Amino acid sequence: MDYSQFLNMHDEISLIAVIVILFLADLFLCGEHKSEMASKAMSLLPSGLLLLQTAYIASALICPCGNGIVDAFGGMYHNTPMMTLVKVVLNIGTIIVFLMANNWLKRPENQVKEGEFYLLTLSTLLGMYYMMSSGHFLMFFIGLELASIPMTALIAYTKNNQESAEAAAKYILTALFSSGLLLYGISLIYGTCGTMYFNELACKFDTNNTLQLVALVLFISGIGFKISLVPFHLWTADTYQGAPTTVTGYLSVISKGAAAFVLFTILFKVFQPMIEQWDIIMLWIIIFSITIANIFAVRQNNIKRFMAFSAISQAGYLVLGVMGGTAQGMTSLVYYLFVYMVANLGVFLIINVTEQNSGKINISDYNGFYQTNPKLSFIMTLCLFSLAGIPPFAGFFSKFFIFMAAFNAGFPVLVFIALVNTVISLYYYLLIVKAMYIMKSNEPIALFKSDSYSKIAIVICTLGVVFGGIISCIYGYIDILSNLSYGM
Amino acid sequence: MDRLNDILNIVLGIHVDISWFLILSALMMFIGIYGFLTRRNTLAILISVELMLNAADINFAAFNRLLFPNGQEGYIFTLFSIAISAAETAIAIAVMINIYRNLKNNFVGNLDKLKW
Numbered sequence A: 001m002d003y004s005q006f007l008n009m010h011d012e013i014s015l016i017a018v019i020v021i022l023f024l025a026d027l028f029l030c031g032e033h034k035s036e037m038a039s040k041a042m043s044l045l046p047s048g049l050l051l052l053q054t055a056y057i058a059s060a061l062i063c064p065c066g067n068g069i070v071d072a073f074g075g076m077y078h079n080t081p082m083m084t085l086v087k088v089v090l091n092i093g094t095i096i097v098f099l100m101a102n103n104w105l106k107r108p109e110n111q112v113k114e115g116e117f118y119l120l121t122l123s124t125l126l127g128m129y130y131m132m133s134s135g136h137f138l139m140f141f142i143g144l145e146l147a148s149i150p151m152t153a154l155i156a157y158t159k160n161n162q163e164s165a166e167a168a169a170k171y172i173l174t175a176l177f178s179s180g181l182l183l184y185g186i187s188l189i190y191g192t193c194g195t196m197y198f199n200e201l202a203c204k205f206d207t208n209n210t211l212q213l214v215a216l217v218l219f220i221s222g223i224g225f226k227i228s229l230v231p232f233h234l235w236t237a238d239t240y241q242g243a244p245t246t247v248t249g250y251l252s253v254i255s256k257g258a259a260a261f262v263l264f265t266i267l268f269k270v271f272q273p274m275i276e277q278w279d280i281i282m283l284w285i286i287i288f289s290i291t292i293a294n295i296f297a298v299r300q301n302n303i304k305r306f307m308a309f310s311a312i313s314q315a316g317y318l319v320l321g322v323m324g325g326t327a328q329g330m331t332s333l334v335y336y337l338f339v340y341m342v343a344n345l346g347v348f349l350i351i352n353v354t355e356q357n358s359g360k361i362n363i364s365d366y367n368g369f370y371q372t373n374p375k376l377s378f379i380m381t382l383c384l385f386s387l388a389g390i391p392p393f394a395g396f397f398s399k400f401f402i403f404m405a406a407f408n409a410g411f412p413v414l415v416f417i418a419l420v421n422t423v424i425s426l427y428y429y430l431l432i433v434k435a436m437y438i439m440k441s442n443e444p445i446a447l448f449k450s451d452s453y454s455k456i457a458i459v460i461c462t463l464g465v466v467f468g469g470i471i472s473c474i475y476g477y478i479d480i481l482s483n484l485s486y487g488m
Numbered sequence B: 001m002d003r004l005n006d007i008l009n010i011v012l013g014i015h016v017d018i019s020w021f022l023i024l025s026a027l028m029m030f031i032g033i034y035g036f037l038t039r040r041n042t043l044a045i046l047i048s049v050e051l052m053l054n055a056a057d058i059n060f061a062a063f064n065r066l067l068f069p070n071g072q073e074g075y076i077f078t079l080f081s082i083a084i085s086a087a088e089t090a091i092a093i094a095v096m097i098n099i100y101r102n103l104k105n106n107f108v109g110n111l112d113k114l115k116w
Helices: A003-008 A012-028 A036-062 A081-104 A114-132 A137-155 A162-193 A198-204 A210-225 A234-243 A245-269 A271-297 A303-325 A325-359 A376-389 A394-408 A411-439 A452-467 A473-485 B002-011 B018-038 B042-068 B072-104
Strands: A069-071 A075-081
Touching: A003 A069, A012 A036, A012 A114, A036 A114, A081 A114, A081 A245, A081 A325, A081 A452, A081 A473, A114 A137, A114 A245, A137 A162, A137 A210, A137 A245, A137 A473, A137 B072, A162 A210, A162 A234, A162 A452, A162 B018, A162 B042, A198 A245, A198 A271, A210 A245, A210 A303, A234 A245, A234 A303, A245 A271, A245 A303, A245 A325, A271 A411, A303 A325, A303 A394, A303 A411, A325 A376, A325 A394, A325 A452, A325 A473, A325 B002, A376 A394, A376 A411, A376 A452, A394 A411, A394 A452, A394 B042, A411 B018, A411 B042, B018 B042, B042 B072
Parallel strands: none
Antiparallel strands: A069 A075
């Protein structure tokens, strides 16, 4: 066997290197009694190393040698520049999550398990890398499981908290159920086609084959659990509410984004002959996701639960890019993912600092927030406006592009329903803004100063929200990469 | 397997082909789904899910043995899926022990702190 093939997987190998270094650092630096130095090093090291790794894999995008498409292990591993770009986006999100988590991890009860948080998070990230760059269903399945098994441990991170354990139980049971369905679907694909390589599968599908249709349905439901689209969303609200806030932020953006991108590539590559069938399935799933999640979001009081329903509805918008499987759809999906990531993480950052400093997580607790913390409430408003899609924030442009892609793919009715739902979503996002600015409260959340790591993350998110839409070269650049990698 | 098939063929006059395996695995799959939806103990739910995963494994092995005997893809997939389901079960049981410590029982009806 040719071991030099491993070196073709730049992104994954560099991430594994980061994980190993962090593991050793955790071994020698962490413990019951940490010195000041070790504690400082442990907060800087993970984000710093991940930043270096991001720069390393992004350098391949700036000066591409050849067409940038990498194959290894006989097609098991397949990477295009577009996938590398999505990995860079996910990395940025993970860095923001690390900055967000820092203050929380320094608490006395989390001191001993500080390193574990970083290791588990990076393991799930590695799983998503492999899931995206897979060229074979085995690789895809292993990546998917590597992304979801450590996630359970992250959700149950606060060990003595019953809510956290309950959320983890609900997550792992539904994840197991969905992987059971997915596995059965893959077995039917293997039985009807005799191979599991993506590039060999495409020509072996036949729309009249019932087993293959069942396989398609099982595949969509298996991955629908991961993206938490509407009939498969029931775990989402409970898990998001019970998990630690940083983990909720990670769950709502990073794992969802990776799964949505994989859904696009596999539907396009493998299920290409069945495009009419999966277009209809996705059409109804998107309509239900957007509408039902919006209706449920209106009646929530816990802000994490509220954001869970908002995330389900945003996932519906995200997979609008899948419709029709066009290059434009791929571009707008990745752009939407980027914009959604900065806006959603911005909201979660503010929820997190508020929870850390005052312990309050209900929407009614935010009454009078503007009087005491004007800067934070202003930034939260920007992020919520971006999520709702109000110009000139980035969210408007991302929604516009994704609607345009779905419209050009030939789904005007779907775009119309999505537009109507944007208005409903504006209503419930404004409920929070109203609580912060207009509602009076006898005991508002007192003025607090957020820690410097969170501040850096908040600045990154705010810049992304404000300038992500105006700087048009971002979309143009994604479009170039998308056209380069389309169909590969 | 082939000898067993011959014996069955001679003694009982039946021929075991792919459909037997598919019926078995489909039955296991749906027994698993039924159990997942109706059981009230989290450990019983876990056992039902194992049935579902094993049903898929039977499919892989049977397809490889009877339809595509030239490769090893199905067998390898089965091995990996067994290993992964073991990892999943390990972490699920860890979560359940954690719940048991808090609640002193393991019934899904008691997991009601997070609702609506």
